Amino acid sequence: MDFGFTEEQTMLGESLARTLERGPDSAALFDLGTGAALMTEEAGGFGGTGADILMVFRTLGRAGAVMPLLDSVVLGAGILAAAGEADLAEAAASGEARVAVALDEPGQRYDGTVATRAEGDRLTGEKSVVPGAEDATHLIVRATDGLWLVEAGAEGLAMRGYALMDGGRAAEVTLKDTAARRIGDVSLLEQPLAAAILAVCADALGVMEKAVELTTDYLKTRKQFGRPIGSFQAVQHRMADLLTEVEQARSAVWNLAGNLDAPDRDRHVAATKSLVGRVALYVAEETIQLHGGIGMTEEYELAPLARRLLAADARFGDSDHHLERFIAVSAA
Amino acid sequence: MDMSFSPEDQAFRAEVRQFLKDRLPARLSEKVRLHQELTKDEIEEWHAVLNEKGWLAGNWPVEFGGAGWTAIQRHIFEEESALAHAPRILPFGIAMLGPVLQKFGSKEQQDHYLPRILNGQDWWCQGYSEPGAGSDLASLKTTAVRDGDHYIVNGQKTWTTLGQHANWIFCLVRTDSTVKAQEGISFLLIDMTTPGITVRPIVLLEGTPEVNEVFFDDVRVPVENLVGKENKGWTYAKYLLTHERTNIAGVGFATAGLAALKRIARAQVANGRPLIENPLFAARLAEVEIDLMAMSTTNLRMLAQAAAGQVPGAESSMLKLKGTQIRQAINDLTRRAVGPWALAFPSEALEGANDDAPPGPAEAAGATRAYLNNRKLSIYGGSNEIQRGIIAKSLLGL
Numbered sequence: 001m002d003f004g005f006t007e008e009q010t011m012l013g014e015s016l017a018r019t020l021e022r023g024p025d026s027a028a029l030f031d032l033g034t035g036a037a038l039m040t041e042e043a044g045g046f047g048g049t050g051a052d053i054l055m056v057f058r059t060l061g062r063a064g065a066v067m068p069l070l071d072s073v074v075l076g077a078g079i080l081a082a083a084g085e086a087d088l089a090e091a092a093a094s095g096e097a098r099v100a101v102a103l104d105e106p107g108q109r110y111d112g113t114v115a116t117r118a119e120g121d122r123l124t125g126e127k128s129v130v131p132g133a134e135d136a137t138h139l140i141v142r143a144t145d146g147l148w149l150v151e152a153g154a155e156g157l158a159m160r161g162y163a164l165m166d167g168g169r170a171a172e173v174t175l176k177d178t179a180a181r182r183i184g185d186v187s188l189l190e191q192p193l194a195a196a197i198l199a200v201c202a203d204a205l206g207v208m209e210k211a212v213e214l215t216t217d218y219l220k221t222r223k224q225f226g227r228p229i230g231s232f233q234a235v236q237h238r239m240a241d242l243l244t245e246v247e248q249a250r251s252a253v254w255n256l257a258g259n260l261d262a263p264d265r266d267r268h269v270a271a272t273k274s275l276v277g278r279v280a281l282y283v284a285e286e287t288i289q290l291h292g293g294i295g296m297t298e299e300y301e302l303a304p305l306a307r308r309l310l311a312a313d314a315r316f317g318d319s320d321h322h323l324e325r326f327i328a329v330s331a332a
Numbered sequence: 333m334d335m336s337f338s339p340e341d342q343a344f345r346a347e348v349r350q351f352l353k354d355r356l357p358a359r360l361s362e363k364v365r366l367h368q369e370l371t372k373d374e375i376e377e378w379h380a381v382l383n384e385k386g387w388l389a390g391n392w393p394v395e396f397g398g399a400g401w402t403a404i405q406r407h408i409f410e411e412e413s414a415l416a417h418a419p420r421i422l423p424f425g426i427a428m429l430g431p432v433l434q435k436f437g438s439k440e441q442q443d444h445y446l447p448r449i450l451n452g453q454d455w456w457c458q459g460y461s462e463p464g465a466g467s468d469l470a471s472l473k474t475t476a477v478r479d480g481d482h483y484i485v486n487g488q489k490t491w492t493t494l495g496q497h498a499n500w501i502f503c504l505v506r507t508d509s510t511v512k513a514q515e516g517i518s519f520l521l522i523d524m525t526t527p528g529i530t531v532r533p534i535v536l537l538e539g540t541p542e543v544n545e546v547f548f549d550d551v552r553v554p555v556e557n558l559v560g561k562e563n564k565g566w567t568y569a570k571y572l573l574t575h576e577r578t579n580i581a582g583v584g585f586a587t588a589g590l591a592a593l594k595r596i597a598r599a600q601v602a603n604g605r606p607l608i609e610n611p612l613f614a615a616r617l618a619e620v621e622i623d624l625m626a627m628s629t630t631n632l633r634m635l636a637q638a639a640a641g642q643v644p645g646a647e648s649s650m651l652k653l654k655g656t657q658i659r660q661a662i663n664d665l666t667r668r669a670v671g672p673w674a675l676a677f678p679s680e681a682l683e684g685a686n687d688d689a690p691p692g693p694a695e696a697a698g699a700t701r702a703y704l705n706n707r708k709l710s711i712y713g714g715s716n717e718i719q720r721g722i723i724a725k726s727l728l729g730l
């Protein structure tokens with residue numbers, strides 16, 4: 001049994017971390033081959049295993065970097081590769097193309113109900129919370145009868161963008177008789193979506209680790225009543241619980257990484273997303289609380305971490321949604 | 333045992349409800365409902381409406397221009413106001429400073445400041461906390477040194493809520509550093525327009541500049557602005573804490589929040605059915621509602637004790653603890669109820685700058701904003717950890 005990473009994975013993680021220390025530069029990340037590391041050999045990459053995804057996204061989470069890798073590569077290029085769109089998949093993995101994936105529709109929560117429909121080769125419908133849509137060169141759109149590819153700037157394609165909790169941006173997208181090309185069945189989503197959920201969870205793990213470190217340092221230096229507040233047993237016990245929960249989240253992420261291609265993958269997806277979402281919220285709330293007032297300020301490092309953890313729970317189904325999925329999958 | 337409200341109290345509730353129906357502008361209640369930031373003018377507008385009716389200071393005795401309500405009446409008013417999404421009455425002048433001046437202030441101070449609080453001439457903020465003095469408030473370092481007819485104030489306050497709108501600040505300052513920390517603190521009223529005062533806003537994690545840092549650099553404050561006796565400020569501050577806690581549980585806010593949550597959960601669809609019918613969600617909702625029912629009664633039991641003349645003691649720490657836990661649980665469920673909309677960052681600052689309002693129903697942005705902003709409930713007013721310490725020490729003798 002081996003819970004470790006290959007030498008290549010470790011090296012990629014380290015150079016990624018070094019690159020991110022210099023600032024959020026997505027071109028530099030793609031130059032490192034990060035995109036290709038997230039793709040399997042069949043899909044033109046040199047990685048694409050659960051361990052690769054875990055390594056890359058945990059590093060991104062720790063660095064608080066906002067990058068197009070989740071939507072454009074793991075999900076976007078992943079779907080394109082599965083659909084046999086090799087050229088575009090490679091372009092997305094190398095950063096040349098930007099793909100946004102429009103799955104959900106307004107007011108449909110996480111259940112995948114879709115009304116967007118095709119007439120001939122034209123799509124009409126509304127898509128909600130599409131991350132990276134504004135910068136995308138291509139959109140993959142889930143419609144009633146499958147997945148469709150839409151090019152940016154196509155007639156009838158409109159967007160209204162806004163900021164996201166994780167530091168990125170998304171848009172509400174409207175399609176009106178917009179030219180599109182069908183690339184395959186909705187079932188093509190399954191594997192890339194599982195990989196994307198792993199990516200979100202690994203990212204959240206990195207954020208949680210960072211938040212715990214930040215809080216621990218603060219508790220050692222902040223003094224009240226003449227002592228570091230970390231010397232109060234009430235605070236120590238809270239941190240001990242927190243660390244234990246993060247360890248649970250770490251194992252949950254490992255569980256999914258190791259079972260991304262297993263027959264019971266869906267059960268692991270549900271279990272991991274449910275647990276990580278729950279722990280992410282707990283970590284966000286507790287680390288704010290234990291900082292006191294400073295933890296609530298935009299100026300301090302914790303605020304973006306806490307918001308990124310909220311986003312991790314809300315993305316691709318929250319902890320309750322996946323709890324129900326787990327029950328359903330386990331019963332089946 | 334008779335747990336019903338007296339006929340007088342029921343009549344009072346009806347009167348409050350009618351008043352809110354007649355006089356609360358929908359423009360204001362809509363903003364409150366959606367957890368949007370009220371402007372200074374909007375807050376003052378509501379204060380003026382209440383003042384005209386004589387209801388701005390329910391907690392003040394009639395002789396000082398208050399309504400002289402009983403603890404139960406105050407509770408009814410607060411609950412009905414919250415349910416109607418009325419702007420909350422700013423606590424700094426009405427709930428905090430007023431009672432201190434009435435008990436410890438000079439006749440001149442009472443005559444000068446109290447009417448100005450009621451008629452909106454002054455906007456007060458609370459200058460207690462400092463960067464180095466939060467939970468350990470008594471360690472505060474801002475100094476006031478006597479110089480003839482003035483005190484010279486130097487130091488820094490922080491987390492000063494809505495200080496950007498205030499023209500006055502009541503401060504705890506150190507006037508003697510040779511004695512035990514609590515015994516060298518004085519209670520000083522400071523005009524914010526005095527030279528040497530700088531206010532710097534602090535943006536909170538949901539994007540609103542709700543609090544401030546206030547810097548004092550050789551600020552000259554007339555000696556007559558001292559409240560009570562020099563070095564007795566800690567006693568006055570503690571008086572304020574123990575006596576103004578009827579609304580500490582926030583039952584009205586929780587009840588209003590629960591009603592709003594149910595409305596959202598009825599409108600949201602999960603797997604083709606209203607979210608409120610989803611068994612998992614319904615169970616979470618029921619749990620918090622059951623908690624609230626019990627906590628409301630704890631609150632009323634303590635109010636009844638207060639009405640019978642008992643001074644609320646450490647029991648109010650339990651109200652603060654449970655009350656904030658329940659409100660935060662409701663905020664959490666509301667954020668969950670809006671599903672993927674909660675991914676949007678509803679910063680009003682950003683909305684203004686980029687003209688990109690968050691998506692979904694207006695309630696969705698409000699839900700995330702309230703969730704983030706209300707993390708403060710368990711931090712301020714004595715953090716929940718400090719409350720637990722009080723409960724363990726004062727109620728259990730541990």
Ligand SMILES: Cc1cc2nc3c(=O)[nH]c(=O)nc-3n(C[C@H](O)[C@H](O)[C@H](O)COP(=O)(O)OP(=O)(O)OC[C@H]3O[C@@H](n4cnc5c(N)ncnc54)[C@H](O)[C@@H]3O)c2cc1C
Pocket residue numbers: 222224225229232234235289290291292293294296457458459460461463465466467468490491492493494542543708711712713714715716717718721
């Ligand atoms: C939104 C907001 C508005 C505010 N408005 C005002 C205002 O208008 N005027 C004003 O004067 N102040 C205001 N405050 C300040 C507030 O009262 C303080 O934040 C609070 O007292 C906590 O102090 P602190 O932030 O320095 O945290 P700290 O005291 O540093 O505490 C950090 C953490 O350590 C814990 N802790 C500290 N001591 C102990 C202990 N002995 N045992 C166990 N745990 C402990 C705390 O509970 C907390 O979790 C406001 C704060 C906020 C967040």
